Structures are given as structure tokens and as C-alpha cells.
Amino acid sequence: MNYHIKDIKLAKKGKLRVEWANEYMPVLSLIRKRFAKEKPLKNVKIAACLHVTTETANLAETLKVGGAEVYLCASNPLSTQDDVAATLVKDYKIPVFSIKGEDRKTYYAHMNKCLDVEPNITMDDGADLVSTVHSKRRNLVGNILGGTEETTTGIIRLKSLEKNKALLFPIMAVNDANTKHLFDNRYGTGQSTMDGILRATNILMCGSNFIVCGYGWCGRGVAMRAKGLGANVTVCEVDPLRALEAVMDGYRVTTISRACKYGDVFVTVTGDTKVLRKEHFLLMKDGAIVANSGHFNVEIDIPALTNLSRKKEE
Numbered sequence: 001m002n003y004h005i006k007d008i009k010l011a012k013k014g015k016l017r018v019e020w021a022n023e024y025m026p027v028l029s030l031i032r033k034r035f036a037k038e039k040p041l042k043n044v045k046i047a048a049c050l051h052v053t054t055e056t057a058n059l060a061e062t063l064k065v066g067g068a069e070v071y072l073c074a075s076n077p078l079s080t081q082d083d084v085a086a087t088l089v090k091d092y093k094i095p096v097f098s099i100k101g102e103d104r105k106t107y108y109a110h111m112n113k114c115l116d117v118e119p120n121i122t123m124d125d126g127a128d129l130v131s132t133v134h135s136k137r138r139n140l141v142g143n144i145l146g147g148t149e150e151t152t153t154g155i156i157r158l159k160s161l162e163k164n165k166a167l168l169f170p171i172m173a174v175n176d177a178n179t180k181h182l183f184d185n186r187y188g189t190g191q192s193t194m195d196g197i198l199r200a201t202n203i204l205m206c207g208s209n210f211i212v213c214g215y216g217w218c219g220r221g222v223a224m225r226a227k228g229l230g231a232n233v234t235v236c237e238v239d240p241l242r243a244l245e246a247v248m249d250g251y252r253v254t255t256i257s258r259a260c261k262y263g264d265v266f267v268t269v270t271g272d273t274k275v276l277r278k279e280h281f282l283l284m285k286d287g288a289i290v291a292n293s294g295h296f297n298v299e300i301d302i303p304a305l306t307n308l309s310r311k312k313e314e
């Protein structure tokens with residue numbers, strides 16, 4: 001089997017974690033039982049460009065049980081769990097092309113490996129796979145029945161293609177399902193954002209000035225969880241209606257430039273670019289923490305921050 005992962009020896013740990021996640025995915029388990037009998041995806045090749053996590057592993061396995069040939073690459077170079085990639089290859093016999101921290105070139109090389117199989121269905125989280133088909137591999141279009149797109153940012157990209165009559169095959173907007181954006185975006189991202197910040201920084205959240213940029217489905221969840229941990233939450237939002245909603249939900253609402261002067265922790269979750277940029281970094285307190293939960297890390301102007309910095313440490 002052709003694959004490219006970090007280390008196959010990580011499979012044992014990955015397997016345990018995938019099985020653990022499965023315990024909390026009862027709907028998928030029911031679908032898997034049905035798929036085992038009905039095999040609705042027999043002879044279907046699926047190229048899946050998704051976060052390579054324990055949950056995705058269970059999804060990939062379910063598709064395989066349904067009869068599909070599944071090929072998996074990452075939808076973000078930073079989110080791959082290398083132990084999950086290892087168990088998918090070793091124990092589930094699913095080809096994976098993904099290594100946490102891979103550079104841009106490798107990220108796209110991995111994506112192209114999944115496209116080389118000439119898939120019938122694409123699964124995307126951020127629209128990078130479909131964009132690659134549209135820009136560089138149009139010869140594959142004839143084989144593709146359709147695809148799925150998971151996240152808000154990906155759907156924005158696809159809707160713009162559709163508006164220009166340039167979308168070459170139908171895509172299901174998974175994020176538009178109520179069971180996706182009302183729950184994953186709000187409660188999932190709310191919790192995992194706090195989890196990520198706490199694991200990375202180990203700060204005491206209560207009493208801190210916590211700034212959430214964007215009060216959409218994800219932003220509402222992040223603000224709710226920060227408040228629950230005792231932070232003083234400020235929301236910065238460009239849509240006046242959502243800004244008003246944040247006021248009514250009990251948050252302080254202001255502009256990013258004002259919030260920069262007192263914020264201790266900043267989270268961007270907008271789907272926009274350069275939400276935090278040079279003029280903001282210059283206003284921030286020493287020791288301010290910036291984090292992004294939006295799909296792409298372009299919400300924080302990292303090149304500008306790098307230019308301002310005297311040194312970089314891990």
C-alpha cells in the first residue's frame with residue numbers, strides 16, 4: 001500500500017485513541033452497521049482531505065465498510081495526529097498521506113497523491129482539494145460525481161466559484177446542516193479553542209481580558225466558554241447585528257484597536273484575513289497571547305509579527 005506518514009510505530013497509541021473516539025460516535029456506528037450490510041459505496045473511490053484526527057479515522061473506516069476505497073490527506077498542515085495516521089495505515093489498511101507540520105510543498109504533494117487515484121467523490125474541509133482539481137487537475141472532473149465541504153470558509157470559497165459559474169461538479173455544504181454549525185462550530189470549537197490555549201500556555205483564565213474577534217457560530221462558543229472560566233470577555237465584530245447580539249449576551253463589545261490596549265488573550269475566528277495585524281501588535285501589552293481558531297492561520301498576520309519580532313523561540 002502506498003502511503004506517507006511520520007512513523008508507523010505510533011499505530012498502537014493511535015488505535016486506542018480511535019477506539020475511544022468511536023465510543024462517543026454512536027450515530028456513525030449505526031451507519032457503519034447499515035453500510036456493512038448494504039455496501040452503498042461499492043466501487044467508489046473517495047479522496048478525503050480532512051483533519052487527520054480520531055473522529056476522521058472512524059469516518060474513513062465507516063466509508064470503507066460501506067465498500068469505498070478511501071484515500072486520506074490533511075486539510076491543514078498542523079492538525080494531523082501522527083498516531084492516527086499510523087493506525088489508519090497499519091490496522092485499518094487505509095492509505096494516508098499526511099505528516100503533522102508538513103511544509104506547503106509536501107501538503108500539496110500529499111493532496112495530489114489522493115487525486116492520482118482518480119476519485120469519484122471528494123471530501124473537503126476548507127476547499128483546498130476541490131480548488132486543486134479546478135486549478136491544476138481539470139482532467140479529473142469527468143470522473144467526479146460530487147463532493148462534500150465541511151467548513152464555513154470552504155463554503156465561502158465554493159459559493160464564489162458557483163457565483164461565477166465556475167464550479168465544475170456539485171458539492172454538498174455540510175456546514176449548512178443544523179447539526180453541524182449549531183453544534184460543532186459553537187460547542188466543539190468553543191471547547192477545543194480553550195483546550196488548545198490552556199495546553200499551550202497553562203495560564204489561569206479567570207480574571208484575564210479575553211478578546212474574541214468574530215461572533216459567528218464559532219465565536220459565540222469561544223466567548224461562552226471563556227466566560228464560563230471566569231474571563232472578562234470582549235467581542236470585536238464587524239456585523240452590527242451580531243455585535244448587538246454580543247452586547248445582549250452580556251459581553252463588552254468594541255473595536256479591535258481599542259481591545260488591543262487591554263487584552264491578555266486574543267482569538268480570531270472570522271474566516272477573514274489579517275484580522276490582527278501590525279498596527280494591533282504594536283498596541284498590545286507585553287506578553288499578550290494571540291491564537292487563531294478560524295480555518296486558515298491567515299487571520300493573524302504572522303509575517304508582520306515575524307518582521308516586528310527581535311527573536312523567535314519555541
Ligand SMILES: NC(=O)c1ccc[n+]([C@@H]2O[C@H](COP(=O)([O-])OP(=O)(O)OC[C@H]3O[C@@H](n4cnc5c(N)ncnc54)[C@H](O)[C@@H]3O)[C@@H](O)[C@H]2O)c1
Pocket residue numbers: 151152153154181184185188189192213214215216217218219236237238239242269270271272275293294295296
Ligand atoms: N476551529 C474549529 O474547530 C472550526 C470549526 C468550524 C469552523 N471553523 C472556521 O472558523 C471560522 C468562523 O466560522 P463560523 O462558522 O463561526 O463563521 P460565521 O460566518 O458564523 O462567523 C464569522 C463572523 O466573523 C465576523 N467577521 C468577519 N470578518 C471580521 C473581522 N475582520 N473582524 C471581526 N469580525 C469579523 C463575521 O461578521 C461573522 O459574524 C471559519 O474560518 C470556519 O471555517 C473552525
